[in-house]
Structure formats: C-alpha cells, structure tokens
Amino acid sequence: MRPLVSLLLAAWAGASVAAPLPLYRDQPFPVDAAAQDMLITGVNHAPQPVTLILRLDAADSVNYRSRVNEERLLPPGPFSLRLPAGSIKRSNGQPFDLRQTQRLFLFTEPAGAVDADIALVPAPPRFAGGIALDAGPADQAPALGFERLAPDDTRLAGTRLVAVRRAGSERLLADGIVGIDRLTLPVPPGRWHLKLWLEDPGEWETLPRVLVRTISVNGEIADQRNARLEDWISRRYLAPGARDSPALTSASEAFLARRGDPVEAFVTTAGEPVTVSFEAPTPVYLAGLTLVPATTEGQAARAQLDRQRAAAFDADWPVWSQTAPAIAWADPQLARGESRRLRLTLPPGRIPLAVEPPAAAEVQAWETRWTLDRVQAASQLLIPTARNLVPLGTLEGRIDGPPREITLWLTAKADAAPGRYSLRLRFVDQTTQVLPFHILPGQLGAAEPRVGLYLDDAPLQVWRAEVGEDPSDAQYQCDAEFLRRLGLITLAPPLDLRRPERIARLLAASSPPWLAYAGLKRTLAAEGIEGSLSRVKALDEYIAEGLQHEIFWSVADEPSNPQHGVDDLAAAETLRGAYPDLRLAAHLNAPADRAFLPKLDMALVNQGFGLDRTTLRMTRAALTRPNAHLWIYNADHPRLAAGVWRWLTGADGYLQWHGQMPTADPFDPTDGREADFTLLLPRQTACPALPGIDARLLDLAEAVQDSRWIATLAATDTPTAQRILADVRDHLGDRWGAARTTATPQFFESFRDQARQSLKP
Numbered sequence: 001m002r003p004l005v006s007l008l009l010a011a012w013a014g015a016s017v018a019a020p021l022p023l024y025r026d027q028p029f030p031v032d033a034a035a036q037d038m039l040i041t042g043v044n045h046a047p048q049p050v051t052l053i054l055r056l057d058a059a060d061s062v063n064y065r066s067r068v069n070e071e072r073l074l075p076p077g078p079f080s081l082r083l084p085a086g087s088i089k090r091s092n093g094q095p096f097d098l099r100q101t102q103r104l105f106l107f108t109e110p111a112g113a114v115d116a117d118i119a120l121v122p123a124p125p126r127f128a129g130g131i132a133l134d135a136g137p138a139d140q141a142p143a144l145g146f147e148r149l150a151p152d153d154t155r156l157a158g159t160r161l162v163a164v165r166r167a168g169s170e171r172l173l174a175d176g177i178v179g180i181d182r183l184t185l186p187v188p189p190g191r192w193h194l195k196l197w198l199e200d201p202g203e204w205e206t207l208p209r210v211l212v213r214t215i216s217v218n219g220e221i222a223d224q225r226n227a228r229l230e231d232w233i234s235r236r237y238l239a240p241g242a243r244d245s246p247a248l249t250s251a252s253e254a255f256l257a258r259r260g261d262p263v264e265a266f267v268t269t270a271g272e273p274v275t276v277s278f279e280a281p282t283p284v285y286l287a288g289l290t291l292v293p294a295t296t297e298g299q300a301a302r303a304q305l306d307r308q309r310a311a312a313f314d315a316d317w318p319v320w321s322q323t324a325p326a327i328a329w330a331d332p333q334l335a336r337g338e339s340r341r342l343r344l345t346l347p348p349g350r351i352p353l354a355v356e357p358p359a360a361a362e363v364q365a366w367e368t369r370w371t372l373d374r375v376q377a378a379s380q381l382l383i384p385t386a387r388n389l390v391p392l393g394t395l396e397g398r399i400d401g402p403p404r405e406i407t408l409w410l411t412a413k414a415d416a417a418p419g420r421y422s423l424r425l426r427f428v429d430q431t432t433q434v435l436p437f438h439i440l441p442g443q444l445g446a447a448e449p450r451v452g453l454y455l456d457d458a459p460l461q462v463w464r465a466e467v468g469e470d471p472s473d474a475q476y477q478c479d480a481e482f483l484r485r486l487g488l489i490t491l492a493p494p495l496d497l498r499r500p501e502r503i504a505r506l507l508a509a510s511s512p513p514w515l516a517y518a519g520l521k522r523t524l525a526a527e528g529i530e531g532s533l534s535r536v537k538a539l540d541e542y543i544a545e546g547l548q549h550e551i552f553w554s555v556a557d558e559p560s561n562p563q564h565g566v567d568d569l570a571a572a573e574t575l576r577g578a579y580p581d582l583r584l585a586a587h588l589n590a591p592a593d594r595a596f597l598p599k600l601d602m603a604l605v606n607q608g609f610g611l612d613r614t615t616l617r618m619t620r621a622a623l624t625r626p627n628a629h630l631w632i633y634n635a636d637h638p639r640l641a642a643g644v645w646r647w648l649t650g651a652d653g654y655l656q657w658h659g660q661m662p663t664a665d666p667f668d669p670t671d672g673r674e675a676d677f678t679l680l681l682p683r684q685t686a687c688p689a690l691p692g693i694d695a696r697l698l699d700l701a702e703a704v705q706d707s708r709w710i711a712t713l714a715a716t717d718t719p720t721a722q723r724i725l726a727d728v729r730d731h732l733g734d735r736w737g738a739a740r741t742t743a744t745p746q747f748f749e750s751f752r753d754q755a756r757q758s759l760k761p
Contacts, residue, residue, distance in 0.1 A: 058102055195262055218272075334756075633657070663676050
C-alpha cells in the first residue's frame, strides 16, 4: 500500500478533513481519550461498489491476525460506518483498544475514487425512556442506546448462565444469554410495557427451534407455546420463502422486522419489581428487552429506540439497487436433445400459473421470488435479486414494483421432428400467452456427466431425524433424480462412517467416483485414528468389493486459510498406511497448498489456488499417486469452470457448494458469517413435483450443455466444427482471470448459435 503523508488531527472531537484515499496516520488517537465510537463517513464516487479496508496496528501487531482488519463493500454514493469502540476486534477475535493504536490505514481495493472523513465521536446516550438491556458478553459493546446485561448481573438467575455471540445479524439480536430462569427488574409503581427479544439467530446451518416454552410476568402467563416440529418448520423456517421479501430498499424492513421472536406484556406494579420467569425443556435464550411506562410518552420513547435500531441495521447492511432490463421472448432454437434456460419478463399484474409444452418437448417452469441478498459471500452490501426460483403457482405473496419474471428449462426431445412449436403460458386470470420455439434437425450428442453439488442432508431433515422421523433418504433420491433431469450428478453424497448401511444405499443410487466431504474428518475428530480405522474397515461389509477405491475422503479443507483451514492429512496418511484402499482428497485454495499434491488421490482447486491452464497442467503432473483426480470446485464463474474451462484444462470434474446448506434462517442473508449457499431451496416435502431452486443451479446445467456441444463438435469431422472450437480456445486464452471476464452471456450464446448452425444438413 502507498501511504500518504501523515496528517495531524487537531481535535478528534471535531470534524476531520475529507481526503482522497489511501490515508495513513501515526498514533491517531489520544491516549487519554475515553471510550468512543469510530465514525467513517465519505463518498464513493465510483459507479460500482468498492471495498473499503480499515487497518489498525498496535505496538504488538506483527501479522494479519494480531491487528484490526475491517472490510466493507461500499455502494456508489455517500456512506457512513459507525464502529462502536467495544466491538472492534483483532482478526484473532481479541478486543482492540483504540487508545493503543500506533498506525491507521484506510484504503480501497481496487483503488477507487473515494473520499473519507474519520473521527472519534461519543457513544450514543443510553435509553432514557425506561429500561433497555442488551444481553450478551460483558466485553461486547451493546446495541446503540442499550445497556449491557451480562451473565453476572444480579438481576439474573439461572443454573448456568452463558453469554453467546452470533456472527452477522443485528446488534441487539447477535448476542444473548442462554440458561435464564428468572429476570428481576426493579421499577417504580405504575403500569409498564415489557418487550422481550428471545430468538437465537443461530450459527452456521442451525436455527434453534423453540417448540415448548412458557413465559410469565409477575405470575401471569405472557406467552406459552407447545408446538410440533412440523408446525415450527412450516410457520417459522419455511414461511418467509413462500413470498417476496416485504421491502427491497431497506434491510430492516426486509428482515429485522420479522426477527427476534418478540414477546410483549403489560404489567401493573405497586412498587414490587417486574419479575419474568422462563420455563422450557431447553435453555432459554434472551437477546434483549425494553421496559417502558405504558404511557404515550413511554411508547414514543420506545418507538424512537426502534427507529434507532432500524437505522443502525440499515447502515450496517446498505442496499445497492440497479435497474434490470426487461427480457422479451425471442423465438429460441434448440437442437434435438438440447436443453436451455429461457427467461421472460411478464407485464405488470400478470401472475403465471402453468406452462404447457407440446409433445415434442419437456419444460420445467419457475417464477422469480424477489428478496435482498449479499453481493459477495462475506460482504454486508445487499442487492435486490430474483435468484430464488419457485414453481409456478406456489408463490403466496408478491410485492408491487419489481418486474415479474418466469424461468423455463426447456428440453427438445431427442426423437422430436424438426419444426416450429409453441409453449402455452397460462395465467391465474385464465388468459394465455403463446411462446413459439424451433427444433432444428441437428442432434446434440452426449457428454460424460462430471458436474455436481455437495449434497449433505438438509438441516430440517436432520431435525426431523432427531425426533424420530428420517425422510433424508427419500429426499436424497428425489434430489438426485431432479439433478439428473438437469444433466447433473450426485458426486458428493452425505457419507457418514457411523451409518455404513446408509452409505451402501447412497452409493447404490448413484455412480462413482464419490467425494466424502465431512465423513472422515468428523470421525477423526470424534474417535481418533484407531476408531476411524475400525469404521473404514467395517464399511467393507456393506458395500461391493472395489467401491472403497472409488470413495475420496476429504481430509484437508483449505489448509492455508488462516481463518478456517482444516488439515487432517497426517492422521489420514496413517490410516492409509493401514488400509491402502483408502483414497484421500483435499480442497486447496492457495498457492501454498501445492505442497499437499503428492499425497493426494484427488485435488479440488479453485481460483485461490490458481486456475490458469498452465497451473492446472503443473498440478496434474504433481499428482503422482496412481489414478489421481483433479477437480475444480466453487469457482467464481461456475458455468465457465464446469464446462468449457474443464475441457480446456482437462480437469476431471466440477463440484459446487452447496446443494442445501443455508446459514440459520434460509431466507435472511444477514444472520450468519456468510451468505446462504442453497442451490436447492428448503421445502416442506421431500419429493415435490418440482423443487424451488437458486437460479445459479441452472448455470451448472448450462455448463453441462456447453460440454455436450463441445463433445458433439469434437466428434464432427468438419472444418466448421473445428473452427468453432479453435475460436473458443483463442477467445478464452490461457489465463483464468481474463477468461472469466470474456466469458460473457453473449459469448456463450454466440458459441451455441454457431454450434447449432453447424449441424444443419
């Protein structure tokens, strides 16, 4: 980074001077400053989002983990970021005292036209209209305006009070205390309005289920529930996905308004405290509360606090909106046996019901569901998106404003006669629209299917298994059949060494090779080397001879990643020494991971590792074990990587994370460490006629069609076919970064059009 000349601050209490970034300051904060918040304001003049990076070094900061590294993806226009002093952490999770700052760096990547002010400002005053408590760790800054309620507070009683901190989410809900039996709040005589926030926002794929719970206030029941798991799944877990998000310009309106599991009660006291009692078979989670006089003034004060929470959440999760062009129907062409994705923007007010194909074709049809989602996996910038695709006729609520769109996966049957055909689109109002298309004489050939998903059991199926219901096998088989209709395969089933009989069933329902992502790592963690060896050997009794050699057990997961790398390779090599048929795989996403290659039977690599054609040729050469496999995973251009680039590099296959692994609430992107990775949307039944999907699943299906066209052209001994393939090689080149930029939708459409025309007699 290129530092500017150090700037002296006359007084941090006043406004600082706007400056173009990058910005560098030595010892920027007074050592005697009281705990204050950091406020960064400015303007992003670029037409696209820019990543703003704040780095703070103390005297003992010697590497990335020992300093503060805050990143925010800024939309174009003005921005304001407030970092409460008590919430600023080093990358290793340890608190950082702003007064210890030796160096401050503020810059953007890539370098962009951003001006910024930075200042220390007093923390907002605490709520003066009553009591506002944010439950959680004592060393964590409370939500704006709230007072911290820590486990050692004398107002709390419980057998074992534990403070928890959840990733992402809103400041009040993101931390809490588990295990509370009773909460006592001394108040003057009068009538009071109590509001509790009781939802644990969850961690990773788990959203805690509260089925049975009773809450009493001064002896009177304020809330009581006794629900079945299926009721909770339907009403809480899945219901938000049955309709559009209620707003596309505000994160608080889209998500915060429905989170928190609030419980409210009115209570009158004659001077005794307000006592809240919790009864439940599992420890109760409290995120926070307000207690205000049940007066006009008290309600107004709490409403102002609610507006302050919403404003802070919207500042933490800004929305960047763009106008999407309408998509018209363009009389598409298909070769016999070809499938392709087609989209159509509908006139305002038209609600689609069904699509009827002719006998010569098959169609799968979805309507777009509007919501907000993260621009990048770990960013806090949201965009309106219609990537959630739900089967026609199933969306229960639609908002006004955004355009309605349908997505079709149309397949021309292999034995269809060439000619002009039509789809008939039916609407709820009984009107119809004719959508013509053409089937050409040419026949699209087959290609070996080597594109698939990580397909672990859906979280709601795991929860059902915990209460004695286990439809996971049925869902897996139905998911596998649906994926086969898209040309995809189940390469990474949920293989659990503790359930060898299920492994046998899953392998029987699919074809090798198989990647076992978590099975061996979990067994090593739980049972060690000896226990894992026993499990691996016992598997031979359940599966056919030779199939062990077709299972690749992942034992290293991005091992050079300082945040969450996993490396069980040494233990796994010991296992392989005792059981030679054991085949080992690793997910590699950094150049330093190349040292693992000679030990692996399968290497899965992405752009962090390097996807240039030369890099993958050298990687293939470094995989020296017999019959080693080279796969690509989680590329930042899945269609290119899974199709054309796999052909150009000779990679054996492609895997995408994840079939069904949402983070906590599957329809709230703000409640976890990263975005939801769910290409198959959660659903009530294991085997619907057509599942809801993320539109990115069809990127992989398109990649399979690209591979089929490449195979067809390669088998066609004509100058035209060979010229088309040569043009693809020349256009994309050898470097992944350049190819990713040039592999536009227009490139793929042009390639397909030329390929179709080349098959005409």
